[in-house]
Amino acid sequence: MRQQTHKRGRFTNKTVAIVAALALGGGGAAIIAANASAHGDKGDSGQNNTVAAKAGTIQCPDVGQKLSDVPEKARPKVDKNLAELDNQVAKAYQQMNQRQGSNDAVLSKLNDQRSRTMDNIGSAMGGDNSQLQGMTDCKWQEVATQSGQQQGNQQGGDQQGGQQQGGDQQGGQQGGDQQGGDQQGGGDQGGEGANDVPGNAGGQAGNGPSQDDFVDITKVQPNVQQPPQAQQNGSTGTFATECGVGDPELRNSDNVIVAPGVGNGAHHTHDYVGNDSNDAFANNQTFEQGGTSCENQDDKSTYYWPVVRAQDGKDEADANDLGGGQEGNVGTILTPTSSKIEFKGNAQSKVTAMPKFLRIITGDAKAFTNGDANANASWSCTGFEDRQLTDKYPLCPEGSSVTRTFDFQSCWDGQNIDSANHRDHVAFAGEDGSCPNGFQAIPQLVNTITYDVPANTPFAVDGFPEQLHKPITDHDDFINVMSEDLMNEAVDCINSGKQCG
Template sequence: MVRNKPVTAAVAAVAVLVLVAAAIVLSGTSSADRYVEELDQVAHEQEMPGFVVRCGTNSERHLNADNPVVSPGIPFGAHHTHEYVGNKSADARSTDESLAAAPTTCEKDDRSTYYWPVLRLTDGTGPDAHAEGGGVHGNTGEVLQPRSVEIRYEGNPVSAVLPMPRFLRLITGDPAAFSSGFGPNTRARWGCSDQPGRYTTRYPLCGNATTVRSYEFGSCWDGSNTDSASHRTHVVFPVAGGACPPKTFPIPKLRVVVGYDVPPGRPFAIDSFPEELRDPATDHAMFINVMPEAMMNELTGHLNGAR
């Protein structure tokens, strides 16, 4: 998704006003108002076998305003800054060949790319206040490094899974959720570490607990393509109960959970397209599979053997 709309001071000012208003609203709401219970989902998650890949928390600060899945070949094509773990070379210029040759922060030589918009404290300025993806596109503030990042693959509740094809590209969530009226691609899940299983599409107030962002990717593959024009139709989500729709095949379900230590009382927001006003519902994440085939086979065997 490439955006070429100019950013004006008026747009940036409106974004700040919206964030302030959101903070006021949230600070006056009760826990019951802010959160949505997903008890059935929690029970399902607890039953599913998993395979965790440790990739660190981006201590080397691999950040850029590129999007190698949605806008390959276009520097600053994201118009907001992304945080990466895994492949150390991922940027707008990445190709299958360059990703396969690059080093990684993940264990077992998993060279896959996992990335999502940065989270910032918004009551100050960061070093990119005058840079593309940062202040030029209305995204200001100090970027917070994640406290924790969990990369987890899960099986399918009704069927064995096939290995993911190498160089498979995925996106979850809708970076244009605000302007598109919060449609079916909106999948933002915010929560607090001290209230597991409770999620919201709004910014949560977690106090001294860890602020959590959770991303779940589609896991029903069309059997032939590693990408599609929308970056969505080649891999879709299961239907109720976990079965894959007709003419699709179950693959490992990728779940990424990112935790942050947000100082109590400090306002924060994710990066977004300027017109999305940093709305929390626009949260999204991307993935490129560059896992060694032997590791993918090990992962698939583990998930199928645990069924």
């Protein structure tokens, strides 16, 4: 995992101040305010000032991550019920955000629904509920915000995000140096100061991102560690595949790995490159028979990731759809300017071929409430690649583009193309490049996606609504559908130290 940045620098220049103010200027409650009205009295600016009382989100145990031992024949039913758990949380979040009953009442109803669904999961596994103990109840996770006054755990100018976590999250959402109602330089906004902006509003849908999710990349210290030095038996080659940047017509809010057979299983929209037949109902035969956007037609792999949206106040085509505006994913979808797909070697050993239809997920779409153990996306700017962020969005200087980089797991258990929690069959190499016992090195997929974000415009990655569009929730998905010959070509190239593709 790339190094996280747990404390951002101050917003000191005008560009950063403008973006920060825009990020807060959605006009709605960014996160749900418990037992508080959505808006207070209007100030001199004529805008509504949002009340920031016990703001937060819904935190539920991630059942799917804990299920490591599910019988193969039970997985289809288990997967559908896991998707139903996600659907229940999304609906509960929407009910809270729209003030459809008290938060306690909504949580109580949600937990009753979860209990019944988890009984279905246990039944599918032959009555074995041992893996599900203690995972029924969802809770309220407070998230400190501001509206003219310091809230919660904010101490002076330095808000300590690690004290606000509901669970084992390790302070990944560091607040930084907010100054009461004066949010660092926002006063230079055409006569309207940033303190006139609703303090717990964020993003154009009102559920994030927040000012604290952004950092000026020029204020970040270089933090990228050098890769381990290749040993005598190491593999130093690379194999690239060019697959374009994705067809907007292929976007959908499914996730065939996590929620096969369930429409809108992701509750957010994905971009797809490679295989052109990826939706919730695709299977290995579908992928085998599909077309591909890759220049090498023997690469029918599917590479997909959540879209990035500019928080520009504009409606996208899915503004009224599930996976889109109905779930807080709003704004203009930004088409990447490039998507670099490359496979790399291992410092300690030669790599072996990936099995066909191997599935890998990197990152965690629920890292805001799960904690950062599986967070793995890196955000940066072109020209500043030695500074990588996991828990912040970068604000890039003029002429620099936003980048997202995903370094996938590069060790395989040698047997399974997937696992019940979609993680146990693959692993990350250690600091020296070695794979864990029982695992073997495979070509490491590294995907770098680049965007030209409009000037002075905040942006956000799509996500589950209760995750508040936090950058730490970014993730990427891959299914290998290369022909055997092409995979062997990639392996030979990497093991011989060549740069191919």
